[in-house]
Amino acid sequence: MTHPLLVKNNLTAQQPMNRQEPAKILITDDDSLVRDAVAKILEMFGHQVSPTGSGEEALEVLTEDFDLIILDINMPGMDGFDTIKEINKRGYDIPVLFLTGAGSMEYAIKAINLGAYDFIQKPIEDIDLFNVKINRAIEKRMFVIKEKTYTEDLEAEVAAKTKELAEKNKLLQQYSHHLEVASVNTIITLQTALEEKDQYTAGHTNRVTHYAMLIGRSMGLAQEELAILDRACQLHDVGKLVIDVSCIQKPGPLTDEEWQLVRKHPVIGENIIKPLSFLEREGAIVRHHHERLDGKGYPDGLGGDELDLLTKIVTVADSYDAMTSQRSYRINLNREDAVTELRSCIDSQFDGEVVEHFASVLEEDSTLSQNSMQELQENGFSELFTT
């Protein structure tokens, strides 16, 4: 009985398309006459043949380098079906042709279910048809290899592009970060220059930042929150840049009219940094750093839970520095008196938890001696907001 695929034809022998090297073919048949005859035909067509006499031997020599496997079905020991099962486990995806004598539908179905690519009837009577089947199987193998190589190349290319993109993204983030830092530092420099023009306000921003960071760390704030707190403190009085300096530096208490002007600096400050969208939270803190817990502050009269923790910290740090810094028109308070003053304003002006954290770190922090503060004033010490 002839297998349906083995139709008689008149095709001449051809090598597989675009094949540069001989195909490597493994042939396994326990009948040496058949094995040698098939091997000779294959060699005649220019293929490189590795003949083996059993399934076990075939598995020993089989590598991924082969392009085609020709398997006899009936063999002692491992038969063709057992052998193809073992071959399948290796995942080489090499086409397997079964050599079959008198064909049977049962064999054919079993072979196809096991992944056989085609059948070759023995003895080989039609060389052209045999060659067509061999070449078709080799071309299938070439297609598999080409597809695999293409997939591997594609994966490698995607991986390389992904890496390149990640590196560019990182550079972009660094560039963006540098730009952000540069923008903020420019503003801070202007603000510091303004402060330095007045001996009574010099170093105020740096001191407020330092106090606020002490409180923030004492309260266990996350690093991201500390960074925001740091920037907000550095920028908190930036609105004073556009207020008449003579008003700020004026010796003695301000008139009502002057107070109206000074009270605009939180809103002006927020407006100055508003174009820098990455400073949104800092902007809100700048706007509200003169609010009070009882809602009697300015500019919005917010109170209680309307004020976030960072704002509450800045108000305490800012007020403490105002109390302890010398002004031309009044004597500054010492640390103890200032803490007493802060405590007396708990719940009306300040958050109690923030004040108590500050009081405890002031006790512990020996760096707040007059000498240390002088040093801070001269060198600055914004610890987090650096490039």
Ligand SMILES: [Fe+2]
């Ligand atoms: Fe202020």
